[in-house]
Amino acid sequence: METQEAIAESTPVETDGQADSKRDGQKRFTLGPNDSIEGKLTYGGSMAVEGGRAEGEFRLGGNVDIGAGSVVKALLEASNVTIKGELEGKLTARDKLTLGKNAKLNGDVQVRRLQIEDGASLNGYVRMGDFEQQAPGS
Amino acid sequence: MLGPRDRVIGQIYIEGDLRIGGVVEGEVEVTGDVEIDDMGQVKASLAGRDVTIRGHVNGAVVARKRLVVAKSGSLIGDVRVARLAIQDGATFSGKVSMGAGPATAPPVKPVEVPTPLPEPQPKAATEVEKPVAPVVTTPVVAAPKITPPAIIKTAASAPVAELRVAGKDGKGKPVAPPVKGKPNKKKRR
Numbered sequence: 001m002e003t004q005e006a007i008a009e010s011t012p013v014e015t016d017g018q019a020d021s022k023r024d025g026q027k028r029f030t031l032g033p034n035d036s037i038e039g040k041l042t043y044g045g046s047m048a049v050e051g052g053r054a055e056g057e058f059r060l061g062g063n064v065d066i067g068a069g070s071v072v073k074a075l076l077e078a079s080n081v082t083i084k085g086e087l088e089g090k091l092t093a094r095d096k097l098t099l100g101k102n103a104k105l106n107g108d109v110q111v112r113r114l115q116i117e118d119g120a121s122l123n124g125y126v127r128m129g130d131f132e133q134q135a136p137g138s
Numbered sequence: 139m140l141g142p143r144d145r146v147i148g149q150i151y152i153e154g155d156l157r158i159g160g161v162v163e164g165e166v167e168v169t170g171d172v173e174i175d176d177m178g179q180v181k182a183s184l185a186g187r188d189v190t191i192r193g194h195v196n197g198a199v200v201a202r203k204r205l206v207v208a209k210s211g212s213l214i215g216d217v218r219v220a221r222l223a224i225q226d227g228a229t230f231s232g233k234v235s236m237g238a239g240p241a242t243a244p245p246v247k248p249v250e251v252p253t254p255l256p257e258p259q260p261k262a263a264t265e266v267e268k269p270v271a272p273v274v275t276t277p278v279v280a281a282p283k284i285t286p287p288a289i290i291k292t293a294a295s296a297p298v299a300e301l302r303v304a305g306k307d308g309k310g311k312p313v314a315p316p317v318k319g320k321p322n323k324k325k326r327r
Contacts (some may be wrong), residue, residue, distance in 0.1 A: 118223035
């Protein structure tokens, strides 16, 4: 139910106004403070968590942004992952992972590029390099 | 300072700062800061206060304060740090443990833990006493002097102070077990 609501709310957001300019026709949805998603999600576009709650397994063709104050517990796979809030779980960033200065990350990480700002907290195993896994929708 | 043409193989302990531009293999322990320049090649376990890596490091790193892997740096090995910064372009593989999280947590816990701990103990004590209590407490109202022998029976696990409290509470039998924890708190407050 919650998942459907979240996606339903995302639908109007998919208009070009919010679309990421870096990718053409980028689909994108945002979880606001009252939104939550729980379960398994496979999505071609991007996702942003801005105060919302997200738990489960998310595989995205696009990017994931976890805003400050947001807590995500998930197995996460995406192109670019930017964390300013908290993430707990295994993370795969096919391109780049960025940890902001107040970010907290607990879990193993596989990335191609990694940027960690001073002040970020990271606990887990970091692997850098090429991927066996194929990127969905890329 | 070890220049680009310098090579050290073995164990290094330095009180102060160290800058490595050459090849180091073995074990490096520095009380101050460690800097590995672009040309530096380190195959060693590395310990220091602030550790900055611009060259190549293969080995475990302990930074008591902060570890910085610059964009030209590469680090393969497990890392234990208080603070960590990795610049875009840097290479890093290994396990990261940051003490900051767990370090702040324990000091909070001991404060909280003592309060819940005493509660289960009296409960256990009351459980043990319960079979005895109906027999003992009834005389208690009549003759409080009988409680000392009761103390000896249960004293094995429970501190005397608790039993004294129990003895006092014993006068108000029905309320006694729940009240036990509370009188202490009230006294503290």
